[in-house]
Amino acid sequence: MLGEPAVEERTGAADMQAPPSLAQGPLYTLRVIRACMKKDIRTALTERVFTIISVFVPVNVLILMSLFVLGGSHAPTAVVMYDTGPLARQFYTAMNNAHSFSLQKTSAAQAEQMIRAGQIVAVVTIPADFDARVRANQPVQVGVQINNLNTDFTNDIRRAVPLSITTFYAKAFPDVVTITPAEHDFYSQDTDYVPYLAVSILVVGLMIGGLLQSGTASAREWEHETIKELLLSPASRWAIVAGKMLAACVMSLASTVVVLLVLIFIIGVYPAHWDEVIGFNLLFLLIFIAFGTLLGTLLKNRQPVTALSFGIAIPLFFLSGAFGPISFDTPATQFLAQLFPVYYAIVLEQHAFHNFRLNTLGTGGNVLVICAYALGLLLLTTWTLRRATVSH
């Protein structure tokens, strides 16, 4: 048994022993909660590799997703300028301002080599007689070679070139092209994709952290069979659950703080409502920790709990309106998203950080839904633990 903690230490049973008269008192309950919490925190700290990984997982996801979203918003494009006249240059400027391209001027041979090597996705060729033909009001074709790998990205280019053409004409010949869009924005400034997405990723970070910490702590009791002692002790089920959840909460807070620091100081997303950030995130942690405890109690094994904690988080993240309001999505996606608390959590988190309103429930309505989930999960977890007593 070298290196194995004593049974009492592992279960926290020493702290729970109490005279019968005290067994149902509030002080005793508090001691049980404290003992369970202390024991779970200590155990988590002994599994250093796992704890460190679970703390940094959300940051990893944040970094990786941001990198690819950041790159994907501007298509790397080569422009072959056979004409360098003022109109051709104006057209180049119009393309540059289209918020769609990452442009570089190259020769035709270089452009061909780069698109074949997959370094760029489009080659725009401005013909030698561009200026002359445009001035003479004669048709002129701008060559656009596209690496049409995937329609989502390719269509962005297919739309961005006409946008550039119209913008070019509207600037160069305002009396000829008279139809122009007049844009009125809802918000005073645009929010870039990464700052928007990063806030949604914070929710997924809370979810992974909460599920991992609480799920593995619960499942560990079953794997080590220490659950017997916990359930046979005079401690109430809910006090045991509360203690374990508090421990998971403390551990998950580390992960939350790391993501928050990255979000604020590296990505530069400053919360619009600090009070909401603190309150909502604690509320979300409660839900995810309750769900993790339930998962651990049901599966009774840390392997599937860990795998599912990661595995559930990524699809749920994509499902729950992480990229924009869910109402812009398909009805099937909307229906499924609204079944899970992650959706409401993302709505609230976006309000806390960006002051965005992403559904019509209002802040209070979304908080109520989240609270209902939290209560439901807590009751379900306690009930499952109670049922587990019988079947074990």
Next chain:
Amino acid sequence: MFSSLSTFIRNVLTIFWKDLRVWLRQPSTVAATIVPPLAFLLVEALGAAAVGRSPVALVVQDTGVKGAQMAQIIHNADVFRITDANAQQARVLINNLDVVAIITIPPGFTRRVDAHEPATIDVTVNNLNLDFTNDIRRSVPDAITQFYQAQGSASPIKVTMNEQDLRSQDVSLLQFSVLPTIGLLLMIGGLITGGLATAREWEAQTIKELLLSPATSGAIIVGKVLAGFLTTFTLGLLVFLLADLLGWTRPQGVYWLTTLLIIALVSLFSSGLGVAIGALLRRIQPVIAISINVALYLFFLAGGIAVLAFEPLWLQNIAAFIPLTYGNHALQMAVFYASADQLGRDITVLSLSALSALALGILSMRRGLVR
């Protein structure tokens, strides 16, 4: 010589069968491996219909011909999901977040266009993130350009786009996403199966018996990798066949073989890497956590949710060192374009990566023997 070879094979098969049986006895772990990528595929399938087609409200306040023409072009543009509305209804729709923008063709539009006076199309956009906003910013001018193009030789816009596609066919976002997702499944499956099978020996302390037995560490590793390979390959193949049944992936003729070969090589690489990680860490919990992290890193860095060619050069350079990049490339070529373009390079990189993972596993196991 023959006797030692047959002993080696017998040892490999024994380890292989043992690990396979243990894996089959753990349906929850099997489910935990396969459910997430399947759920991810489902989410992608559900969401793909909305990508690139933003919901907008169209308000036509002009009663003239040009206004009607413009409205028709916007309807036919296939870049919007349009709800026809009056100004008041449109306001309600955008306030309820049912639409991302209101496009208004104002009264007097036809008269202004005919008189060559400035005529605006009003676009009220919920600019809460640039992805949606830029889609609208591109789509409305696109519609205006089409409006002018429809005038033929009378159009004042003489500059047109002459598009030439590099590839014979367009591939939809969903189809494109299926292959990296299968790659993710193969990576998670191989890493977790191989890693757990190895780390479990240390946790259950059965590694002592294995290492003290006459079986070589090479035979132990190969047996474990084989078990991980078979389970991962089977799961990957099942998901690929499901995608094929749904019409998402359709390799033709000989390219089925290429596809199977690449799935096999990625499975071998991930299983080998899993066994190596398991032998290095020797604890189940860290193995699972690190395996999933490694799989996610490889998935993202190999362009899992994006198109590598659209990424900056420095990201493309990083991707060049990720074996899964070559797996994704070879699968794309075989499945979408019936092409063997750079297949030799892809197979070589994947094979070398698998061999390196095996060598790393053997090395880690040897370290265990010394200790």
